Structures are given as structure tokens and as C-alpha cells.
Amino acid sequence: MITRRALLKTAAIAGASGFGLAAIGRIGGWAATTPEPVVLRTAKIQANLMDVGQTRDVLTYGNAGMPPVIRMKKGEPFAARLVNAIDDPTTIHWHGIRLPNKMDGVPFLVQPYVYTGDHFDYAFTPPDAGTFWYHPHCNTLEQMGHGLTGVIVVENPNDPKFDAEFVLNLRDWRLGDDAQFIDQFRPRDAARTGTYGTVRTANWLDQPQYDAPAGGLVRLRVAITDVTRIYAFRVDGAEADVIALDGNPVPQRFAPDALLIGPGQRLELAVRMPDNEGALVTLRDVRGTKPKALATLRAVGASLKRDSRDLAPLEANPVPEVDLTTAQHISLALSATAENVPSDSICGSLGYSFWAINKVPWPGDTPDPTAPLAELKLGKSYVIDMENLTPQSHPMHLHGMSFKVLSSSTRPVQPLISDTYLIQPNEKVSLGFVADNPGDWLLHCHIIEHQKSGMTSYVRVV
DSSP: OOHHHHHHHHHHHHHHSSOHHHHHHHHHHHHHSSOEEEEEEEEEEEEEEETTEEEEEEEEEESSSSSSOOOTTSSSSEEEEEESSSSSSSSSSSEEEOOOGGGGBBBBTBBBOOOOTTTTEEEEEOEEEEEEEESSSSHHHHHHHHOOOEEEEEEETTTTTEEEEEEHHHHEOOOTTTTTBSSOHHHHHHTTTOOOOOOOETTBBBBBBBETTTOOEEEEEEEOOOOOOEEEEESSSEEEEEEETTTTTEEEEEOOSEEEEEEOOEEEEEEEESSSSOOOOEEOOSSSOEEEEEEEEEEEOOOOOOOGGGGGOOOOOOOOOTTTTOOEEEEEEEEEEOOOOOOOTTTTOOOOOOOEEEEEEEEEEOOOOOOOSEEEEEEEEEEEEEEOOOOOEEEEESSSSEEEEEESSSSSOOOOEEEEEEEEEEEEEEEEOOOOOOOEEEEESSSSHHTTTTTTEEEOOO
């Protein structure tokens, strides 16, 4: 007889290891139509993030360590209960998942705050398979910066078979030499690229190493849950192909040759391990002047002699196809601003306004936000023509819906399906989508300082 307490404890352990909560649900016999909610309890803990000692005031879901990897099934109901045990109000946003608007986790816009000691129940059925993630949408710079970022894997039983799978949660920490938190942002950096962390981790570890079958095919799921850093990925020591971006299969697989990925985005790689036992495969960030080895895979055992060319393609998600013959165009300009600073709000204003969308800086999390960028008709096709007038890159994330990348003024692009696009300085990009999900949906930069200092708005689908 598995008690609820034991089940939740086991689920937390399994999630942290990447085994997954959905698998625990099947063991526990949860009914598919009325799933037992996964309990995500916020907590303030101490964690070993540096060699010099434990870091205080780290935030997580659960009792210890990194937030669990949550595993769901495509097309099967999922439920979670957020229990808030920290001092700040909070919510959960299920980043990249197309779900009902009232489940989206944005304060004031779609749901109330979850205050200390309160709870909120989330329930939805994920329509898409892939790699996603979850995080607060309240006091985001502080809460995400202190650890409240976890990865979601939505499984598809029709996926090709891999010999191993690993999930990497990539993030920075703003820590001083004593391993304690320092200020999360500096205004001069917020007005540029954002304030970078001082300690870089994968799964809350420095360069973790995992064993994988020699000669086998490994599925490596990577989520950038950082508040600032843009990565340029490279794999050394093995053949590797990008098979999915932002939860959707890529139209044509390609090598991650310094592939740029920004905060909020996800990457899936098919790695063909070396045949020799002990050989190492390294995932690196080669952006900037200080390249970083993020994680390694070590080949173990006799070679399985798999061939990556035999790997079947991932099944496409049921995202509606944009009709370009009838699509209405929405012009959107990203710019700097010198407007007045936003008023303070319970979810935390930075007290600065550096950025704007269509010349309007977001006023903060208030009961009376700005008017929507556009009011969209349910079921109609649209194209966002986005222009970046700033000298910085911006990972622009749309809640609740997925878009297709149609064209860029600076480079050839694959017709990727995504929810986040990393727009470069002086780039113009067209993103097509069907307004198939009613409600108010945020559109914002996922460099959190940019989001909190003005580069946020929303569209309304009616």
C-alpha cells in the first residue's frame, strides 16, 4: 500500500533524477481522467552551489535540491497544486505549453496571486510533446534568480527509441565569493544585455558528468532557465544533431554549430556516443570570451553500434497551420525608452523603465495594465512583423500559442514552430500563427530585466 506521503516523497526524488512524476503516477495507479495532483511546495533552503560553503535563501519546489523534472504525457490530463511556503506571493507559468488561459499563471491578467500559506490548483491536458519548463510569473527576477525554475518533459509514446535520456537545467547564480547572494541586477546592465550571474550550473552542478551506453543514441534535453544568459552551443567528442527546438521537431536536423539559444528556449539533441568505453562527449557554451564546458557524457560498456541515420523523425505537434493568404499583419517594434518609471507593484518593479514595445513600456504587475497590443479573432491567422530597433538581442516569448518562423531580414531561417524567438539587433522577423486559444496572452522578452523594465505587452484573443 503506497501512502500519499510516500508517493509524493518518491515523486520528488524521481523528478530530481529525471525519472519523472508521470511515471510515478502510473506506478501509483492514478486514473488518467482524474489525476492526483503533483504537489509543488515552494521552499527556502540552503544548497551547495560553490565549494566555499552552502548558499542561504535558495528557492525551490520540494524539500531539497533542484526543482523536480516534471514528466507529463501528450494528450493526457495533468494536475498540480502549488502550495506557497515562502514569504512572497507567487504563481506558476507553464512555459511553452498551450493550455487554458486561466492556467497560465500571470498575476492580474489571468489568475490571483498565491499568497503565503495559500495554494492554487492547476489542471490541463498538454497537447504537444517536447521539452518545456515552469517558473513563477511574480517577482520573477528574485524568485527565478534564487532557483524557482524547473524543466518539463511531455512524452509521446510514438517517439523513436533512444538508449538513454538526460535533462539539463542550465542557469546562473548571482553569488559573491562567500557563496551568498548579491544584488540580482545592476541598472546599467539592465539597460543593456542584462546582469549576468557569477556561478554557472547545469542541474545545479558545475560540469556534471553522466554515463551513457557506448555506441548508443542519447536524447539530451536542454532548457535555458537563466534570467539573462544567451548560449552558443557546441558538442565535442561525438556526432550530434538538433532534433527539436522549443518543444517542436525541427523541419531539418542540423549540427549545433555555435547555435544561439536565449533564456526561455529549449534544445533537444540526438547524440551518437563514441564506441570506446571511457570516451567523453562535452556540451559547451562557446559564446563570449569565456567558453564554458556545461556537462559531459561518458561512454560505458560494449558498443551498441547504433546508427543515427536509423533514428526516425519526431512526430509533429498538432499546431494549426497559419493561412498566409488571409493572415492579418501586426507590426511590432522593440525599442529603448525614456518614459517615466513604472509604479511599484506587489510582484516587484525594478523601479526603471528602459525598454518598450511599440513605444509603450509595461507599467508593472498592476490591476490596470496597458491596453492589449492587438485584439485577435479566435481561429483567424495573423503574422507578427517584429523589428528590433535596439543594439541588444531579445528572446521574445508568446504565451498560450505557437508560431511559425516565416522569414528574417538577416539570415535564412527554417520554418520552425516555436513560442520564443531570439531576435537579433536590427533584425526584422515575421512570425505566423493562428489565434486558436482565447484569453489574454503575454508577449515579452525573457531576459527578465528587460521584461521587468518595460519590454512586455499582451494580445487578446476573443
